[in-house]
Amino acid sequence: MTRxxxxxxxxxxxxxxxxxxxxxxxVVVALTVVLSVDLAGWLRGTLLVLLGxxxxxxxxxxxxxxxxxxxRGTRLVLDDDGFVNATGFGVGRRVPWRDVRKVQTDGAIVxxxxxxxxxSLIRTASIDVEPRALARELRGRLNRDRGYRPLSxxxxxx
Numbered sequence: 001m002t003r004x005x006x007x008x009x010x011x012x013x014x015x016x017x018x019x020x021x022x023x024x025x026x027v028v029v030a031l032t033v034v035l036s037v038d039l040a041g042w043l044r045g046t047l048l049v050l051l052g053x054x055x056x057x058x059x060x061x062x063x064x065x066x067x068x069x070x071x072r073g074t075r076l077v078l079d080d081d082g083f084v085n086a087t088g089f090g091v092g093r094r095v096p097w098r099d100v101r102k103v104q105t106d107g108a109i110v111x112x113x114x115x116x117x118x119x120s121l122i123r124t125a126s127i128d129v130e131p132r133a134l135a136r137e138l139r140g141r142l143n144r145d146r147g148y149r150p151l152s153x154x155x156x157x158x
Contacts, residue, residue, distance in 0.1 A: 003077065004078045006134070012126075
């Protein structure tokens with residue numbers, strides 16, 4: 001069984017770690033300033049709540065970045081039975097090759113038409129693969145699943 005996993009580019013994952021860490025650092029500096037300055041009670045409370053919210057946002061960005069560095073989160077998994085597309089919104093669902101009708105690409109998105117009028121959009125900007133190369137690989141796997149062979153006699157699919 002051949003399995004290919006496309007994950008986010010390393011630069012994107014590391015960027016999330018950097019932005020999250022920098023955000024937490026700024027929150028700590030701002031918290032130090034707020035606590036050292038004598039402010040009115042309501043103003044101090046409001047600033048502490050805002051800093052708490054900023055800390056939560058920065059922490060989420062940091063955690064997502066760390067998860068991406070370790071290969072979790074956004075990804076596309078191709079195997080002999082089908083694929084799992086987790087490059088967009090929602091949870092990636094397994095799609096068997098028998099449900100795939102057509103593969104096409106336009107810009108940074110590879111569109112996979114499925115049975116029942118459904119569609120799976122693969123956002124290649126969030127994974128480390130070129131759209132045309134991915135569409136070619138998807139078509140090759142689809143052809144292999146259907147038992148198609150090239151007319152030239154040699155197998156260019158793998």
